[in-house]
Amino acid sequence: MSNTFSDAASGFARAQRAVGGALRGLGLPHWMLRWLALPAADILAAALAVALTFMGFTMIGSAQAAMLTWNSAIPPAVTAALLISHLVLGLYDTTGHGSLERLRTRVIGVLATPCLTVTILAAFGMAGGPAFLPISLASVVAGPIGLLLEVLVRPFLIRHQAWGSPALLVGSGPSAVRLAERLQRQPALGLRPIGFASDARVGESMMPVANFGTIADAARLHGGAVAVVAMTSGVTTVDVARLPFRRVIAVPEDIGLPTLRVNFRSLGGDLGLEVSNLAQAEGQRWVKRCIELCIAVPALLVALPLIGLMVLMIRLISPGPAIYVQSRIGFHGQPVAILKLRTMHRDAEGLLAELLARDAGAREEWNRYMKLTRDPRVLPWIGDFLRRSSLDELPQLWNVLRGDLSLVGPRPFPGYHIERFSTEFQKLRESVKPGLTGLWQISERSNADLRQQEAIDTFYIQNWSLWLDLYIVLKTLPAVLAARGAR
Template sequence: MSTTPRVYSGGHTAVRPASGRPAPGFSMSERKAAARLFSSSVVAWLDLALLTFSLAVTAVACYPTSIDRSNLGTFLGLRISLRNLGLLVACLMAWRLVLWASGVYRAVSFRHLASRIFLASLLCTPVASLALMARSTGGGIVRPTALFYILTITSLYACRGIATLFAGYIHSYTRQVRTALIIGSGSLAQKLVQGLPGHPEWDYRLLGYVDSEPQPFADDHMPMTYLGGMDTLHDLLMSQPVDEVFIALPLKSQYEEIQRAIDLCEAAGVQSQYLSNIFTTSVTKNLHRDEDRIVLRMVHHDSRRFLKRAFDFTASLLGILLISPILLAVAIAIKLSSKGPVIFKQTRYGLNKRPFSMYKFRSMVVDAEKLQAQLEHLNETSGPVFKIKSDPRVTRIGAFIRKTSIDELPQLFNVLRGEMSLVGPRPLPTRDVNRFSELSLMRRFSVKPGMTGLWQVSGRSNLDFDGWIALDLRYIDTWTLMLDLRILALTVPAVVKGRGAS
């Protein structure tokens, strides 16, 4: 399929069909998404449920019973005998083995999958026939066997068809955007660029490539932006919102460059990948791999992150509903006490250094940010951050809501929108981040910022900048759901005691 680059804001490039219309059939990403879905445990359990349903329908339709099947309530009220339950358990175990041995969950193409389902249905049918003969009180077996086979193969094909439609028309539009940087420009990098549009999970936007010895991209349809040599990687990770770095350098001749790139990514907390197919073979039949790449993640990446997001969403929504009278009262007090908007919006850096608008109740005069330049000499905190205890810009109402941290409550809306979490490193203003000089400080942006964190419950503003950063990194490295709950529990007494504010 012919492809041309499409440039988005910020110079990001993504590959799309050249015609601008959906390509016939399914794209590579859609086929890969369907293949991942076919091999998932959810589909495996669904297969067993479909086989069980086929067996139940066959038993009810083909064998006489004294139960009135027209009476749904009586039928559903039947007790399952231990004998029938034992037969069902035996069938499930046999079917699971047959499905696995038939290769249904290891199919490499739709055509291969169709033949595997045909074979699996054929082999599952004798198991059902034996179970039906073991429980029947008479009647033939040919009709029940044929009916079970038809129901099974039809339902399994239908299941895969629905999964394919889901992957093709829903999953492909829900892929999250991810900004990537490529190290290298040779044949490995070119092959990598061609494969990225087909990724089943991420919709990659490419910043460009870094290479000390750049080579022209052979594919005219995929031009890449040259960002500089390897010595520019440090500055790019400091200044650009990079989600992932792909390392596509030859291992033999560029080992030191690869190690250097991995070290820089680790220091910045940026996920990196390098190609795993560094050796070639013509005999090997199977290779366990993940898209031919080894992924180096710098943060915890498992199902707990979904639980964290679900908790953030639920807790922030309930919190907004419960404290809405307080929010309204504070908004009225701010409006009546001083001129200016009720909500103060400030650009801060979030996950992977992406800017977003953070909400707070306005606690200072309207032109507070402009006046800050005149107060820089009063800064009482070491490092790039700015903080003074008796800030002349704070209003009378502002002093109270800052002391009680009420000014932070509108950030519940940031949590609800997914820009922040309830617990995490505090989001920093662009003024502070622009003064960072060490790449290791960027690692605090490898997780979502939070309304509260370790340093708020471990001394809050009494900590110096180095201690603050150390606690942020400690939180990232040792994160657990229980740690989040512990920090939330400790935040309440810390706020009540008024041990500073962020």
């Protein structure tokens, strides 16, 4: 079964390489790839959507709907609607738009494309009556296919500098260094640091990019780049407004505000920042709960046979209960009984204490991560497989049904782990329910130390929205299949 997970992950990686190889074979310059790759992917997505809709109606025996789908006017109408909606929504601008923002925009596009397709066909008197269903279905199907094709194409475009735009860092000092490193770590943001410029006198710089001298010098050399300004104490808004660049992105120093739910307001000449605290909105919580139940109930029914098989295998390797209950800290700091498939020996705590007493390296790793790379407590074969695949957490779907956990939220930690965090952060975590999956699982997982764990959970809680939860759910399966950082 472990081969199934690795095969799925390697299969997706092979698909990405195949797409990259096909694009490389075209020999197009990077500027052409930048402007044509995503529209071409949408044209292919529209064609595949029409073909799949036709095949679907054919398989269920609806000949009339199948023939209407294959009508000569429908494929170009769906294609035109998809291209127009994505162009208007700004999806072909890959500069400075993160994956979550692009996902949200694509979902809006899925809703807009059918309406636009019907409008286009209605202009030619072809959208009425029985044609409405196949037209709408083909238009909706085109959205997810387009998203998948973007995911396949993006790594190739990033490697060939055809994703986003070159970025010139304006500023110096630690804030500018952190900003440059962050952009380099997250190439999907579409801001490729090429160098930095500053009118201040700077000595030996720790910047991981070239020094282009003054801002005026840099503008003469790279006037087409996007200026990304590190708003330190020495940089004013007047300085930003006068920069000789067409596109300028000002990045303030950490002010402790959410980054995903901030709207700008003009208050009589002053700039206001409106922050929506959705995590405390009762209506949003009810919507989230309804969505969780719609996902968790069928997921648990599907998972029950697999859980039964895993229980049998655990019992064969290690006698005793195959499912155990562990107390974790939940909503409002109350303890919750979390269900898990047992992946450790029954005398796990004794084995851990013995190892930590004699191995200084293991003690250091435990104190930093609260995890061990080589954990003597883990059952041979089955324990490692369950932990790497996260299948040991399937019984927690029952906790989601009970309301102990959310489907998405901060990772539920035991008390000894929570105590290692600051009091302020503990209170922040207690303001929301922990989750079966979360931002930690699609990013660092067990590779995150205590400081990184605090940063990841703080970001999630401060920026929570239904869109962020949807993004995490969609990213969880690839992260689990790849088993990144799992222990």
